[in-house]
Amino acid sequence: MIMGLNFLRCALLVSSALLAVAETSIDSKPQQTIISFGASGAWWPNDLIDFPTDVQKRVGEMLFSKSGLWLSNYRYNVGGGGVGVTAPKAVAQSFLRPDGTYDWSSDKAGVTFLKMAQDYNVPYITFFVNSAPPPISLNKASCGWDMTSGQVQPFANYLATVVSHWKNEGINVTYISPMNEPINNRKSCGQEGMGVSVFLRGSVFAAVKAALRNASASDVGIIGDETSWGIEADAEYPLWLSRAKDSLTALAIHNYDFPTDGLVSSYAWVARTASGLPIRFTETCCSTSGGAGPWLFGAQYDPTIVGALITSRYVWQFLTLANAESFDWWTALSGEMGCSPTADATCATKINSNGWNDGLIYFDPDHAKNGNTQLYLTKRYWALRHFSYFIRPGSTRFNINNTPSGVVAISTLNAGTWNVLFINQNTKSIPFTLKLPGTSAAVTGITQTTAQDDWAAVTIPPVVFGSVQLTLPGQSIFSVQFTTVGGPTQRRSDD
Template sequence: MVALPSRIIIYTLGLLLVHVTRVTPATISSSPAQTFNGIGGSGAWWPNDLWHFPEATRQNLASLLFSQSGLGLSSYRYNIGAGGVNVSNPTRAPETFFVRNGVYNFDADQQGRYFLNEAAKRGVSSLTAFANSAPPSLTSGGASCNGRFVSGNGDAYGTFLADVISHFHSQGVNISLISPMNEPDSNFGPSPCGQEGMQVLPNQRAEVVNGLWNALQARGLASTVGILADESSSLGSAVNEYSSWLPQVINKVAALVHHTYDFPSDSSYTNYVSNVRNQFPGKLSWMSEICCSLGNADGSGKGWSGGYDPTIKNALMFSSLVFQSLVLANEPHYDFWTLVSNGLGCSPQNNPSCATSPNSNGWNDGLIYYDGNYARNGNFQLYIKKQFWTYKHFGNFVKPGSQRRAITGSGSTKFMMAVTDSSHFYVIAMNPNSADTTLALTFPESNGSLGHLLAFSRYLGKIEMCKHILNAQVSIRAPCCKQWYDCAECHGESQTHPLAKTAEMAFICKKCKKAFRKNMSEYEESDEYCPHCDNHYVIEAKTPQAIVGVEGEDARVDNRMLKDDRVKQSTNRSLFTINSDDLTDKVG
């Protein structure tokens, strides 16, 4: 039995949690219900800002997005820009490769290319290129927004997109999917516009697909690069318009991809999927864009809305939408909208709680945030909200080729899924309620070995970026085999040994060269003396920082991270950082 506290948990099997109030049984099917394609998000717009951040920050961001210690994304959507003509927001005006028909500047958009290359280099398997608008000369208004695709330009537009894909392939960046019209149901006017956009009428969409497919075919790419269509903004508009154009090109479309900005009910979503599968047998549908909602942890109250909420409640609400697409709709692929956003709605330099407190001025359109005023104030910090950690569960375990197994029984809910690969079962389950419950899971027979549960602690909502976890400075002991394992994330502590978080000041004595600490809750200036040599005057203070200790016999400080034997012997001792330039091997 595995207890589910009122947070998302992810586990393989083994560790028991406490506070059991109700036991419900459930069984994991021995037969796969679907095969997954990937979990990802969009690289639209934010690279234009992040390109100006320090290289170390850009590399850290790439790790947060693409490494398994971060989100572990298997899908990345690169935005092919149209030059941002008549777009008022510079961040949302990506450069274009297009000079004129057949002539390109592939040195353009170094901002977007940087993160696309990082995704490819770090092994992201599903790379999609998508366009919000054709080059301005191919639109009715001669701009990157507030216009319409001009009939008769299908071949020219398809040639441009295919040449871009061919160029990236020659550079070793194997884009495998291309979307020529992102939200063709809007032109995002009036001018000046907030973003790029091009309306493509339903009776024009077959021409766009045909032009692109012919260009891919001419370059030998039609069998390796799939066309996605039509990325309408809502399920309602998509299903109402498919019949007027899609049958003409259905064999040239790899998947029917949609957005869910209508925040459909469960019944509306299943009706859409049923209609697609009845009209176009063998074609998959999947969700490629969603953001910007408030609401409750169980998904109720969702809907298009401004407002910034970095709390676990909003993170669980967005997780309910992932479950809706993957489990209820049985779709194989899920992309969140923009992975990084400047929509904090407040100034983190003027307000210390800006990034961690809800406000009505920002937007829930990202997983990682940055200060939009970075160019003026020099703030290059990244801010991670709770949705990053919940989405990480899907990114880390819902991998291409993995399979979902249905969970049935009185204990099953729409907020749980079992995922298998060649050797493991992973169960992702969410309890959006305030009361704990216990799930008794029956697994199908397996010849493989089962791993250890690593579950979200109920303390997750109180813990921010725990550097000791990211640096593997804490280990936990599994109760089943009594072996020690690295605590890789902020969910590895059981309820019997929670994290103890304090704030401390580190000092270095210039006289004896030893270091010591002061608890900031008890600190006074009169305490500025060295406990080693009683020197009161030549003390160099270091920056205060959060110190996270461990409690309990089943948690310990990882000795590999420590230099001083006295600290190694004290398993319940907090850690603080001292620069190697200031101190070689002495910790007071």
């Protein structure tokens, strides 16, 4: 009798221990198809063009190869020429000459890395525009002006000429974004920019679509309008989107208001109601902490896991709460370290308040003087690699249920392989159970990024009765791949 009671007591203890560990599961209903993860080639090529060829090639490998980020989208900045811009490196050269002819050699820096992306067969290449060049702009500058109806057709014809030229040169231009944060004409001229009224945006998109068709480039999709804040888009979409949705392939949005989860969901509802178009997240950078609010934007260089977790949660927000089909970081490389890596050996790995969280890879801002062409990786680079490496184009997202407190996750299926990506913002490790869908499940790989590890393989635990016991390290990004028989299928839900 005593032995029986002891056995029962042990069984209850084991059961209680198992119940104390959260069981996370994958929903059976497919959500959106993921198109791409990317970053832009804005501005940094102006520096990198002066680096040795072997370093340039290393950059291409780090961005585009399977041994690097394996980006599936590259955003090429179609330059406005930089006329009037006060920051010499925050520009891109224009192909359009003052006499109306084109000089296709003018943007050697940007085109060098554009061609590199093509050589690596990056699946999607997006051309984006901050300003029309001076031959078209009202003030004959590349900033501080507002478009009127008189510039719409010349601007559309110019974009079609640029796109069709590079397509003929073998560049797989898949999308064009004709404007960027169009409520802000960059009056201070710290960078290129033009204003486009909400009442003119529909006309611009329609004119670009017609011009692309006339240039035999109708297969190039148009995305817009790259609004800076979600709450700004909520107010503006009803004013212009109904007139533009037939010209657009997808909506493009930024998050510089750093919205709450509720505001992201609200934005998604407005976007669906106003157009039904898919959403693409096309730019973010430069937040100084977690949380929400536009005041988070500011100067800081944070190469640590803390900054990586902030970025990762932005990806989670827009992929899960807005059903965005892509995510692009602002700029792939940056010289805005805020310190000198030659003067301070710890500069590249420490947080400071002088630099900017705008890059994935950094270089010495004084390279031209000191000859330092070393590249410095951030934890943000490795965090984005979890998304771009494991969630390839065509992956279907599924909701994931009952994640532990302080943990968010993204689950995807592609070509028979599942990937579940966990983001643990807790400082302590979290044990939990992952219930795998289907039958005959087999875990094929686990990779983690932590404060200590950039990209580390984790010992694969056994699958027991269709579940696997996992432990997320504190402050980590943690990706699990597995296969199953049966279970949910890879298709987009039309419900």
